[in-house]
Amino acid sequence: MSEPTLLVLAADPPPRLGKLTGRVRVQYADEQSLASRLPYADVLLVWDFTSDAVRLAWPGEGPRPRWVHTPSAGVDRLLCPELVASDTVLTNARGVFEEPIAEYVAGLVLAMAKDLPGTMELQRQRRWRHREGLRVAGTRATVVGAGPIGRAVAGTLEALGVTVAVVGRTERPGIHGAQDLDPLLARADWVVCAAPLTDATRGMFDARRFGLMQPSARFINVGRGPLVLEDDLVAALNKRWIAGAALDVFVSEPLAPDSALWDVPGLIVSPHMSGDTVGWRDRLGEQFVDLYELWEAGKPFPNVVDKKRGYVPMHDVSAD
Amino acid sequence: MSEPTLLVLAADPPPRLGKLTGRVRVQYADEQSLASRLPYADVLLVWDFTSDAVRLAWPGEGPRPRWVHTPSAGVDRLLCPELVASDTVLTNARGVFEEPIAEYVAGLVLAMAKDLPGTMELQRQRRWRHREGLRVAGTRATVVGAGPIGRAVAGTLEALGVTVAVVGRTERPGIHGAQDLDPLLARADWVVCAAPLTDATRGMFDARRFGLMQPSARFINVGRGPLVLEDDLVAALNKRWIAGAALDVFVSEPLAPDSALWDVPGLIVSPHMSGDTVGWRDRLGEQFVDLYELWEAGKPFPNVVDKKRGYVPMHDVSAD
Numbered sequence: 001m002s003e004p005t006l007l008v009l010a011a012d013p014p015p016r017l018g019k020l021t022g023r024v025r026v027q028y029a030d031e032q033s034l035a036s037r038l039p040y041a042d043v044l045l046v047w048d049f050t051s052d053a054v055r056l057a058w059p060g061e062g063p064r065p066r067w068v069h070t071p072s073a074g075v076d077r078l079l080c081p082e083l084v085a086s087d088t089v090l091t092n093a094r095g096v097f098e099e100p101i102a103e104y105v106a107g108l109v110l111a112m113a114k115d116l117p118g119t120m121e122l123q124r125q126r127r128w129r130h131r132e133g134l135r136v137a138g139t140r141a142t143v144v145g146a147g148p149i150g151r152a153v154a155g156t157l158e159a160l161g162v163t164v165a166v167v168g169r170t171e172r173p174g175i176h177g178a179q180d181l182d183p184l185l186a187r188a189d190w191v192v193c194a195a196p197l198t199d200a201t202r203g204m205f206d207a208r209r210f211g212l213m214q215p216s217a218r219f220i221n222v223g224r225g226p227l228v229l230e231d232d233l234v235a236a237l238n239k240r241w242i243a244g245a246a247l248d249v250f251v252s253e254p255l256a257p258d259s260a261l262w263d264v265p266g267l268i269v270s271p272h273m274s275g276d277t278v279g280w281r282d283r284l285g286e287q288f289v290d291l292y293e294l295w296e297a298g299k300p301f302p303n304v305v306d307k308k309r310g311y312v313p314m315h316d317v318s319a320d
Numbered sequence: 321m322s323e324p325t326l327l328v329l330a331a332d333p334p335p336r337l338g339k340l341t342g343r344v345r346v347q348y349a350d351e352q353s354l355a356s357r358l359p360y361a362d363v364l365l366v367w368d369f370t371s372d373a374v375r376l377a378w379p380g381e382g383p384r385p386r387w388v389h390t391p392s393a394g395v396d397r398l399l400c401p402e403l404v405a406s407d408t409v410l411t412n413a414r415g416v417f418e419e420p421i422a423e424y425v426a427g428l429v430l431a432m433a434k435d436l437p438g439t440m441e442l443q444r445q446r447r448w449r450h451r452e453g454l455r456v457a458g459t460r461a462t463v464v465g466a467g468p469i470g471r472a473v474a475g476t477l478e479a480l481g482v483t484v485a486v487v488g489r490t491e492r493p494g495i496h497g498a499q500d501l502d503p504l505l506a507r508a509d510w511v512v513c514a515a516p517l518t519d520a521t522r523g524m525f526d527a528r529r530f531g532l533m534q535p536s537a538r539f540i541n542v543g544r545g546p547l548v549l550e551d552d553l554v555a556a557l558n559k560r561w562i563a564g565a566a567l568d569v570f571v572s573e574p575l576a577p578d579s580a581l582w583d584v585p586g587l588i589v590s591p592h593m594s595g596d597t598v599g600w601r602d603r604l605g606e607q608f609v610d611l612y613e614l615w616e617a618g619k620p621f622p623n624v625v626d627k628k629r630g631y632v633p634m635h636d637v638s639a640d
Contacts, residue, residue, distance in 0.1 A: 099455070099457060100453065100455060103430060103433070103434070103453075103455065103456050103457065103480070104430075104434050104453065106426075106430055106480070107427065107430030107431055107433070107434050107436060108436075110423060110424075110426055110427030110430060110431070111427055111430075111431050111436055113423070113427070114423070114424050114427050114593075114594075116427060116428075116431055116436065116588075117440055119588070119589075119590045119591075119593075120437055120440055120588065122591075123582055123583075123588070123589045123590075126577045126578075126579075126582040126583075127577070128573075128574035128575050128577075128591045129591060130591045130592065130593050130596070131591075131593055131596075132593070132596050132597055132598045132599075132600065133420065133423075133424065133593060133596065133597045133598070134597055134598055135419070135420060135423065135597045135598075136423050137419060137423065156480070159479040159480065160423070160426070160476070160479065160480075253448075254448035255448050257446045257447070257448075258446075259446075262443055262446040263443075263446075268439070268440065268443070269439075269443045270439045270443075271439075271442075271448045271449060271450045271451075272450065273434075273439075273450050273451055273452070273453060274434075276450070276451075276452050276453065277452055277453045277454060277455045278452045278453070278454055278455075279452075280452065
């Protein structure tokens with residue numbers, strides 16, 4: 001029996017794959033060669049996960065990998081109707097990004113509460129101007145997205161004394177259902193978007209929802225860019241409907257140098273880095289090797305995405 | 321019996337004093353008139369606490385207030401040998417600044433870990449440059465200063481998963497003594513200075529101590545400016561002995577526009593605001609009124625400064 005074929009969509013070899021030497025035949029593809037190689041692969045590792053290549057190259061009814069792994073939390077760039085309909089198993093990188101993203105969000109909340117952006121601008125101007133910060137303890141946050149990232153964000157904010165409401169698709173213990181979203185937005189000092197990008201969530205943060213928020217509220221998006229109607233957010237900031245925002249994700253990435261988003265007053269722009277901490281590529285490589293060894297042994301998998309919903313469902317999440 | 325005289329060093333009336341109407345005769349002084357009025361005051365409220373006026377005007381052996389209150393945590397600007405030697409009681413604002421300062425330090429730690437200053441500079445330049453942040457959980461902090469502020473900082477950093485060592489003057493349960501300072505500096509990812517300014521602590525952060533720190537370490541001062549030899553810190557940053565620093569306090573405040581500190585690479589400069597959150601002046605006014613009512617009733621006082629040591633000692637602190 002010959003070893004399985006692992007097709008890796010990557011310009012450079014991912015770390016840690018050497019551990020599988022002799023047990024798997026590794027082939028590499030780029031966006032151009034992906035379509036021709038996919039039918040011969042048993043497993044696809046989408047190491048370069050920030051393109052639409054898989055969706056465009058997916059073979060439909062033809063021969064295809066039995067397993068696709070993406071070293072990301074969101075799977076929105078991968079899903080096409082044929083992949084959803086197929087029996088191919090899709091896994092994600094649950095476990096790697098949650099805590100780093102939670103720290104990043106806590107950093108943004110504290111920085112906005114203490115006006116660190118204002119401090120750094122005044123420092124650049126060599127101006128001493130005392131201001132009063134806000135207490136973070138005692139404020140209220142609404143976290144949209146009840147997956148592992150949203151719940152990690154909630155945990156870290158709660159450790160800072162913030163009262164947090166988490167909103168998911170459906171109501172369950174400790175999680176608000178979608179029907180509570182609007183009133184919870186209206187009561188939040190901090191609105192954090194950590195939702196998966198699906199047909200149900202695309203464009204959910206629009207003019208109507210920014211209009212519900214308090215004038216003192218700040219909005220943070222660490223989910224996916226298209227969850228937000230960017231023009232509506234810019235208008236909300238310009239009209240002072242809300243007090244500030246931070247975007248780590250955008251409809252179009254990388255953000256073009258001439259994008260209007262770079263210099264909207266009260267908006268912090270960062271380059272999709274909230275989950276990426278030193279060593280993250282090594283951890284993602286290790287995670288894939290661990291999953292591969294389970295797959296090779298025919299054992300059950302963690303991190304299996306419900307392809308119809310577009311994320312790893314809760315019962316899987318709470319299983320470990 | 322006529323009501324006692326409360327002398328207030330302030331340009332504008334502090335909030336909440338109205339509650340004492342009819343029970344106290346309130347007089348105001350500025351830096352010029354302070355010396356002539358001090359002998360006739362029963363109580364001195366040093367509302368404008370950022371000057372050396374009290375030290376300069378203190379009447380020595382002559383008639384003097386029986387109680388002096390400063391709405392600040394540090395008392396270094398007030399203490400002169402005659403005040404220390406006198407039987408005048410000195411109280412401070414313990415309880416108001418601790419948690420705000422702890423949040424401020426946590427915000428700086430997270431901002432430096434995630435390179436938020438770099439993100440904001442790149443945003444100004446409209447440049448998308450992905451970088452890797454640091455995890456904060458699992459790092460080590462050494463907090464210098466075992467008073468209520470140092471311990472609040474430790475608690476908040478611990479809530480973020482940081483392993484914290486607190487260093488005080490003398491060893492006691494949960495607190496390292498001064499003999500452990502150097503090895504703890506050498507092992508820290510974050511060094512936070514929250515010590516009182518006394519003869520024993522002045523200039524304690526010098527070239528030798530910056531030289532002990534790891535090249536990856538960051539230094540934060542929320543205590544008093546003269547705890548740090550500023551030139552030595554600048555040299556340590558320029559030589560990359562340490563990775564970064566944030567100063568909220570300075571030898572000379574406000575920092576002059578031509579100070580070299582404004583644009584040292586890796587240094588965040590903020591205008592002595594770490595403890596000041598919206599409503600802080602009201603809280604300080606309330607605190608004084610509460611203390612006044614205890615004094616008026618002849619009841620024991622909290623927040624009494626050990627004038628020889630220069631801070632509220634631990635046994636007082638742990639009493640509540």
